[in-house]
Amino acid sequence: MISVRNITKNFGEKNVLNGLNLEIPRGETLVIMGRSGSGKSILLKIITGLIPADSGEIWFDGTEISKLKAKKMNVLRQKIGMLFQSAALFDSMTVAENVAFMLDQHTNYSKQEMRKIVDEKLELVDLEGVQDLRPAELSGGMRKRVGLARALAFNPEVILYDEPDNRT
Numbered sequence: 001m002i003s004v005r006n007i008t009k010n011f012g013e014k015n016v017l018n019g020l021n022l023e024i025p026r027g028e029t030l031v032i033m034g035r036s037g038s039g040k041s042i043l044l045k046i047i048t049g050l051i052p053a054d055s056g057e058i059w060f061d062g063t064e065i066s067k068l069k070a071k072k073m074n075v076l077r078q079k080i081g082m083l084f085q086s087a088a089l090f091d092s093m094t095v096a097e098n099v100a101f102m103l104d105q106h107t108n109y110s111k112q113e114m115r116k117i118v119d120e121k122l123e124l125v126d127l128e129g130v131q132d133l134r135p136a137e138l139s140g141g142m143r144k145r146v147g148l149a150r151a152l153a154f155n156p157e158v159i160l161y162d163e164p165d166n167r168t
């Protein structure tokens with residue numbers, strides 16, 4: 001499903017990824033472990049096309065993503081849920097607005113339809129009744145679960161999860 005082919009990434013003089021190859025079949029759970037600073041987060045961001053690799057290719061379901069134009073990339077991103085290390089929530093938005101953010105940007109769902117999806121996903125991560133709170137009013141584990149609910153909003157085919165922990 002995901003094929004990482006000979007990926008290299010440098011930041012200035014610093015070589016972070018050097019000819020990395022990885023095949024991830026559909027339905028498989030893969031855990032990548034490595035010391036702090038070894039390039040795990042960078043790899044996830046390269047897989048989702050958030051940052052470019054210096055060389056190599058990323059294939060998702062038979063499509064090479066680095067060749068995609070922005071519009072097609074947006075469609076593909078809906079198939080890949082990404083949960084960042086810090087949950088990356090918008091502090092000024094409510095929990096419901098955070099979970100609905102990508103739906104709001106990329107679909108024509110009505111407010112009611114979005115609210116239904118938001119409620120469903122929050123229930124799935126065991127977070128009910130917090131829709132109208134702001135992220136600052138939640139615990140760290142709850143914030144990560146809001147991030148997970150947001151990553152699930154499009155029913156993605158794959159979830160890339162940076163630093164999962166026992167709270168999520």
Ligand SMILES: Nc1ncnc2c1ncn2[C@@H]1O[C@H](COP(=O)(O)OP(=O)(O)OP(=O)(O)O)[C@@H](O)[C@H]1O
Nearest residue numbers: 011014016034035036037038039040041042043085
């Ligand atoms: N924008 C950037 N500019 C320069 N260097 C960067 C940048 N982003 C990451 N790096 C460097 O790339 C390396 C890999 O970072 P990355 O965040 O992928 O590590 P990690 O394996 O996820 O670490 P941790 O387990 O601590 O989260 C680090 O040495 C970091 O300093």
